[in-house]
Amino acid sequence: MCELPAITERAAEADGHIFICTDANWSGSCTDYGFTAGVCSNFPQGFQDDISSLGPDAGWFCNVYIDYNCNNDQSSLRVDNPGIASLGWGNDAFSSLQCFRT
Numbered sequence: 001m002c003e004l005p006a007i008t009e010r011a012a013e014a015d016g017h018i019f020i021c022t023d024a025n026w027s028g029s030c031t032d033y034g035f036t037a038g039v040c041s042n043f044p045q046g047f048q049d050d051i052s053s054l055g056p057d058a059g060w061f062c063n064v065y066i067d068y069n070c071n072n073d074q075s076s077l078r079v080d081n082p083g084i085a086s087l088g089w090g091n092d093a094f095s096s097l098q099c100f101r102t
Helices: 007-012
Strands: 016-023 027-035 053-056 060-065 076-080 096-101
Touching (some): 016 096
Antiparallel strands (some): 060 076, 060 096
């Protein structure tokens, strides 16, 4: 039986992180979500369609999408560091992201 690496080991494999919170002004449930550069990923369960503030690490920008799997560029928003403390458009709607170095 194959064992999965510990979460801390997998987190170390991420290229960067985006801090996401379910409420505005960096409150509610929050996590530092790891991503791989240029790879689309869906937000983790518990944050799907429930993000109100978010911001990537310095030196990164992320395109966040309302649709899963980074579909539909017309329903996306670019987020640069330090991020957005209180989303207007897209509040509680984003499902996926793709991040790149600035």
